[in-house]
Amino acid sequence: MSIPGEWYLVLAAALFIVGALGLLVRRNVLIMFMCIELMLNAANLTFVTFSRMLGDIGGQVIVFFVLVVAAAEVVVGLGIVVAIFRRRASTSADDLNALKG
Amino acid sequence: MAQYLPIFALLVLGVLFGALSFLASGLLAPRKKPTAAKLAPYECGIVPDREPPARFPVRFYLVAMIFIIFDIEIVFLYPFAVVFRQLHTFALVEVLVFAAVVLVSFLYLVSNGALSWGPGKWLRVGLPARTSESTIARVSVPPPPGRAA
Amino acid sequence: MLAAAAIHVPAIRYLAIMPVIVLLGGAILLLAFQSLLRGPMRLRMATVATVAISLAAFGLAWWQWADVEAHGPYTTIAHAVVTDGFSVLVTVLVSAVMALSAMVAEGYLAREGIEGGELHVLALVSASGAVLMAQANDLVIVFLGLEILSIALYVLSAYNHRRAESGEAGLKYFVLGGFSTAIFVYGIALTYGATGTTNLTQLADFLSRNVLIHDGLLLAGMALLLVGFAFKVAAVPFHMWTPDVYQGAPSPITGFMAAVAKAGGFAAFLRVFVSSFGVLRADWRPIIYVLAIVTLVVGAALAVVQRDIKRMLAYSSVNHAGFVLLGLQAASAVGVSSALYYLFAYGFMVVGSSAVVTVIGRHGDRDHDIAAYRGLARRQPLLALCFAVLLLAQAGVPFTTGFLAKLQVVVASVDGRSVPLAVVAMASAALAAFFYLRVTVLMYGPGPDAAPAPVGPGDPPLAVARRTRLNAALLLELAPVAVADQPQRAALAERVPVPALAAVAVGICVLVTVVLGVFPAPLVDFAHRATLLFVP
Numbered sequence: 001m002s003i004p005g006e007w008y009l010v011l012a013a014a015l016f017i018v019g020a021l022g023l024l025v026r027r028n029v030l031i032m033f034m035c036i037e038l039m040l041n042a043a044n045l046t047f048v049t050f051s052r053m054l055g056d057i058g059g060q061v062i063v064f065f066v067l068v069v070a071a072a073e074v075v076v077g078l079g080i081v082v083a084i085f086r087r088r089a090s091t092s093a094d095d096l097n098a099l100k101g
Numbered sequence: 102m103a104q105y106l107p108i109f110a111l112l113v114l115g116v117l118f119g120a121l122s123f124l125a126s127g128l129l130a131p132r133k134k135p136t137a138a139k140l141a142p143y144e145c146g147i148v149p150d151r152e153p154p155a156r157f158p159v160r161f162y163l164v165a166m167i168f169i170i171f172d173i174e175i176v177f178l179y180p181f182a183v184v185f186r187q188l189h190t191f192a193l194v195e196v197l198v199f200a201a202v203v204l205v206s207f208l209y210l211v212s213n214g215a216l217s218w219g220p221g222k223w224l225r226v227g228l229p230a231r232t233s234e235s236t237i238a239r240v241s242v243p244p245p246p247g248r249a250a
Numbered sequence: 251m252l253a254a255a256a257i258h259v260p261a262i263r264y265l266a267i268m269p270v271i272v273l274l275g276g277a278i279l280l281l282a283f284q285s286l287l288r289g290p291m292r293l294r295m296a297t298v299a300t301v302a303i304s305l306a307a308f309g310l311a312w313w314q315w316a317d318v319e320a321h322g323p324y325t326t327i328a329h330a331v332v333t334d335g336f337s338v339l340v341t342v343l344v345s346a347v348m349a350l351s352a353m354v355a356e357g358y359l360a361r362e363g364i365e366g367g368e369l370h371v372l373a374l375v376s377a378s379g380a381v382l383m384a385q386a387n388d389l390v391i392v393f394l395g396l397e398i399l400s401i402a403l404y405v406l407s408a409y410n411h412r413r414a415e416s417g418e419a420g421l422k423y424f425v426l427g428g429f430s431t432a433i434f435v436y437g438i439a440l441t442y443g444a445t446g447t448t449n450l451t452q453l454a455d456f457l458s459r460n461v462l463i464h465d466g467l468l469l470a471g472m473a474l475l476l477v478g479f480a481f482k483v484a485a486v487p488f489h490m491w492t493p494d495v496y497q498g499a500p501s502p503i504t505g506f507m508a509a510v511a512k513a514g515g516f517a518a519f520l521r522v523f524v525s526s527f528g529v530l531r532a533d534w535r536p537i538i539y540v541l542a543i544v545t546l547v548v549g550a551a552l553a554v555v556q557r558d559i560k561r562m563l564a565y566s567s568v569n570h571a572g573f574v575l576l577g578l579q580a581a582s583a584v585g586v587s588s589a590l591y592y593l594f595a596y597g598f599m600v601v602g603s604s605a606v607v608t609v610i611g612r613h614g615d616r617d618h619d620i621a622a623y624r625g626l627a628r629r630q631p632l633l634a635l636c637f638a639v640l641l642l643a644q645a646g647v648p649f650t651t652g653f654l655a656k657l658q659v660v661v662a663s664v665d666g667r668s669v670p671l672a673v674v675a676m677a678s679a680a681l682a683a684f685f686y687l688r689v690t691v692l693m694y695g696p697g698p699d700a701a702p703a704p705v706g707p708g709d710p711p712l713a714v715a716r717r718t719r720l721n722a723a724l725l726l727e728l729a730p731v732a733v734a735d736q737p738q739r740a741a742l743a744e745r746v747p748v749p750a751l752a753a754v755a756v757g758i759c760v761l762v763t764v765v766l767g768v769f770p771a772p773l774v775d776f777a778h779r780a781t782l783l784f785v786p
Contacts, residue, residue, distance in 0.1 A: 009443075016436055017115035018122065023429055032425055039432035043439045050443035059442055062390050064176055066435055069397045071173040073431070075166045076401050077424045080408045082162050084417040107466025108473070184257055191259045205282045212285035 008049040016042035029085075033077055040070045163215055174203050260328035265314060266385070267331055269307040269341050270378050273348070276303030277374035284367055296367025297356040297751070303374060304349035307381070311341040323783045325387050329449055332387035335780035339590055340384035340517045344510055347597050348377040350755040351506040354605040357749025358502045361613055362410060369409055373506060376402035380514030384521075387783075389438045389448040389475075392518045396434065396482065399514050400427050403507055407499040413615060419498025426481065426491040434478025440471030450526040454784060457529040472527055472534060479522075482515035485575060486545040489568045493552075496564035497618070501611050504560055505604025508567045509597035516574055516593055520586055523578065525784045531581045538579040539671060545572035546678040554685050559607055559618050562685060563600070566644060569682050570596050576659040576675055580666035583785050588658035591777040595651035595763070599643050602759025606637040609748050623689055625697025629745050634693045636760045643763045645686035646679050650767035654774065 019038035026032055044063045051059025177199065185192050210216055264271075280299055284291045315338045318324075323334030352370055359369060379398030386392040404427060408420025442448050444467040445456045462468055477488065484492040496504045523534060549569030556562040570592070577589025610626075611617050627634035643650035656679055663672040766773045 012439075013111060013115060014118050016432075017119050019432070020429075021119040023425075029421065029425070033428075036425075036428040036432055039429075040435060043432065043435040046436065046439035047442065050439065053443070054446045056446060058448065059439075061180075062438070062442070062448065064180070065390060065394060068173050068176060069394070069401075071169055073397065073401055073404075073424075073428055075170050076404050077421075077428065078162070078166050080404065080417060080420045080424055082159055082166075083408060083411055084414075084421055086159060105466070105469065107464070108470045111466075111470065187257045188259060202278055205278050205285070208285040209281050212287075 005049050005053045009046060012042045012045040012049065015039075015045070029081055033074055033081075037070060037074060040066060160218070167210060167215065171203070171207070174199075261326065263324070263326040263333075265310075265317060266324070266326045266333040268310045269314070269345065270381050270385070272303060272307045272310060273345070273374050273378035273381060276300075276306070277371045277378070280367060280374070281371045284371075291365075291367045293356055293359055293365070293367065296370045297352050300352040300367075300370040300374060301349045304345045304352065304377070307345035307377075308342060308349070311338050311345060314338045314341070319779075325451065325783070329451055330388040330391050331385050332450075332783050333385060334783040336517070336521065336586070336590065336782045337381075337384040339594065339776060339780040340513055341381050343513050343594050343597050344377050344380045344384075347506065347509045347513075347601050348373060350598075350601050350605075350758060351502055351509075353751040353755040354505065354601070354608055355500075355502040357752040358500060358608050360749065362412070362500075362615070364410065369406065369500075369503075372402045372406050372409075373503075376406065376506075377510055380510045380517075383514040384517035386518060386521070387450045389441065389450065389453075389522070392522065393431075393435060393438060395514065395518065396478075397431065399511060400431065400482070403427075403503075403511060406503045407495055407507070409503065410500045410615065413498075413500075415498040416500060417498075419495045422498075423491055423495040430478050430481030430488070433474050433481075437471045437474030437476075437478055440467050440474060442471075444468035444471060450522060451784060453526040454528060457527070469530075469533060472530065473537075475522065476534065476537060479515060479519040480541060483512055483519060483571050483574070484568050485541050485571050486548040486568060489545070489549070489571075492568055493556075493561045493564040496567070497558055497560045501560065501604055501608035501615055501618075504563065504607070505601040508563070508600040508604070512567070512571065512574075513593050513597055516571075516578075516589065520578055520589060521782060524581055524586055525782050528581065528785065535579055535581055538575055539668060542572050542575035542579055542671060543674050545569070545575060546675055547572075550678040550681040553682065556685075557620055559610075559620050559623070559689070560604075562620070562689075563603060563607070566682060566685070567600065569678060570600075570644070572678065573656060573659050573675060576663045576668075576671060579668060579671065580659075580662040582662065582666060583781055584665055585659075585662040586782055586785070587777045587780060588655075588662040590780055591651075591658055591774065592655040594773065594777065595643075595655040595766075598759045598762045599640050599652060602640045602756050602763070603637065603644070605752050605756045605759070606633060606640070609633070609746055609752055612746060620689055620692060623693050625695060626693040628697050630748070633746075633748060633756075636756050638690045638693060639760050639764060640756075641686040641690055643767070645683040648767075649764070651763050651770075651773070652767070654767060654770050658774075 016039050019035045019042060022035035022038070023032050026035065044066055047059040047063050047066070051057060178196070181188075181192055181196050185196075276299070280296065280303075283299075284296070314333055315335070318333060318335055318338060323332065325332045351373060355369055355373070359365075376399050379395045379400070379402065382395030382398060383392055384395075386395055404420055404424045407423050408417045410416040438448060441453070444462065444465065445453055447453055447456060481488040481491075496508070499507060523538075524531075527534060545568060549565050549567075549572055553562050553565035553569060556565060574589045574592050574596075577585045577587075577592060579585070580588070607618065608615075610622055623637075626637070639650070643652035646652045646656040656675075660672045660675055663669075663675065
């Protein structure tokens with residue numbers, strides 16, 4: 001029995017929204033990174049599903065690009081986190097309060 | 102306006118799903134406040150007699166991050182490997198250019214000492230050369246007072 | 251289903267992607283060269299190389315222009331990349347701004363004692379991303395350009411590791427930028443699902459041939475793309491990152507970011523919406539309408555209450571984004587060319603302004619309170635004059651490019667029958683003029699040494715400084731108020747050293763702003779001929 005494509009789309013939408021809500025709710029920077037990754041992977045799942053439904057391989061090629069870019073992005077983010085939190089105990093976003101006005 | 106209906110429906114569903122997840126975790130999560138023993142890394146077994154080292158050197162994180170980048174770049178070689186016979190020289194040149202670009206970043210890392218262990222280049226200049234005696238001297242430093250040896 | 255068809259290598263016109271190759275390849279060569287040197291690279295060498303690379307891209311853009319004029323616009327690499335007047339103008343702008351920023355950054359790096367040319371390398375990479383965004387004719391290429399632009403900018407914002415603010419700015423930019431990227435990618439996915447293509451030309455073609463009965467998917471995709479773009483160009487309500495990042499980033503990067511990220515972001519925004527989603531303009535124009543009004547008003551209103559000059563520039567950039575949105579909202583060829591003109595004029599104005607801010611900021615990038623500008627005209631009349639010209643141009647004073655830019659977007663907006671929007675824009679320009687004038691008046695007022703210090707005998711200077719800062723009423727600083735303690739005031743009264751290259755960069759920015767403001771014909775003509783490949 002094959003699962004209809006729409007189910008995958010709904011799953012992807014749910015994952016995307018969980019990621020978005022998590023990003024807005026959680027205060028730990030590392031968990032926020034994970035939420036961004038979740039959102040990007042939800043988009044990837046959507047691409048693959050549509051690619052399958054449309055019979056067009058283009059969507060699967062895009063996933064490669066998104067994957068690599070997401071990895072590059074998260075490495076840059078981790079680098080910044082390591083640079084900032086070297087001298088701090090916590091990785092909470094609430095501690096970042098030098099800039100306001 | 103009817104055409105926007107699915108979007109709103111999707112939005113409402115999504116928000117509902119998120120809200121329900123939070124609600125469910127609130128309802129299903131254990132009510133009791135966890136005890137100190139529950140929060141310990143190991144709930145049973147030998148109680149550690151000293152604190153584990155608080156943090157790793159940054160270098161570990163650095164190597165892990167560098168690994169991710171080089172690891173993920175490989176992904177582009179798979180499609181190439183599947184079709185390189187059809188694409189002839191063009192694809193070969195493209196992959197060589199790609200490899201060269203990745204190599205330059207590797208070169209940069211090596212030249213910056215990101216992959217060399219021990220004190221950095223700039224720190225090593227002022228230090229006396231390491232000998233067996235200096236190493237032994239460092240290892241045999243007595244433990245700080247107040248700690249059961 | 252996914253049958254392996256015979257694969258053909260698409261035809262490539264190398265001239266089309268030459269500016270990107272030069273910028274990106276130059277960055278990589280610079281990095282390689284730097285890695286092979288024994289010691290850290292000489293700063294001057296890196297700067298000269300960067301300026302040379304940028305000028306090469308600049309020259310190639312003019313070659314492209316001649317080519318487009320002679321043979322018309324074209325797409326290449328399986329229609330993924332387009333070269334038209336529109337992309338050429340953005341390339342010209344980005345490469346010029348890149349060269350100017352590199353000149354400003356040299357003085358900054360020397361002052362802060364930061365060795366190595368990594369900043370230049372990252373800026374070149376970022377600029378290549380902006381050019382790629384302007385040339386993209388496929389949503390995937392837009393995405394790649396956006397990420398090349400952004401990832402380098404995340405690092406650049408966090409570049410000065412000695413300032414805590416810099417790292418914080420980088421992290422905030424990264425988290426919110428990553429969020430917007432994810433939204434953007436999901437938007438691409440939904441658009442792809444609804445239309446079966448990511449190519450912008452095919453997208454427009456598909457939409458003009460088919461009327462979707464169930465177009466919820468497409469509209470959702472379009473809305474998500476809009477949010478992603480609005481984040482990048484800092485339109486309200488997606489502007490939250492702007493003030494923090496502009497304030498925390500190293501000052502030369504602030505100007506670079508304002509000019510290049512906005513140019514790249516708006517270039518893709520205009521192309522995707524006007525040319526691909528042109529058929530659906532009845533759906534997106536109202537959204538942009540509201541977005542533009544909120545952006546104009548909030549940007550101007552919040553800029554007025556800032557005391558930090560970089561935060562003020564940030565909110566003013568939000569206000570400027572609102573004006574560019576006016577051109578987008580018109581959704582016509584006139585609208586696009588007026589938006590382009592605005593981006594061009596704004597790019598030079600903001601890079602010049604941030605160059606002056608960099609110089610005034612002194613060692614450690616500290617003196618960004620507007621009190622540092624008090625009496626600047628006495629100490630350094632030329633610097634003050636340049637800054638005044640750049641600020642007044644941003645306010646839209648006649649005989650500058652700023653005036654023409656504002657005029658053109660308003661005219662385009664009236665042409666598009668959005669008269670109320672045009673009225674709001676003009677009102678916000680009047681409000682915005684207030685804070686540009688405030689700094690100008692401060693510069694031409696009495697110096698800090700003329701101000702008696704109202705410091706009580708028992709007051710520690712820091713508390714006074716903090717209290718004054720808190721009580722900062724709008725007009726208070728026009729009256730003599732001591733903002734800092736005695737030694738610092740003495741320091742403020744000294745002349746700031748102006749690096750030669752930064753002075754040249756400021757001079758070029760002022761020249762461009764004034765000369766093209768007095769003799770508007772060439773640039774206006776350029777912007778009018780710089781049309782999109784396809785406007786429905």
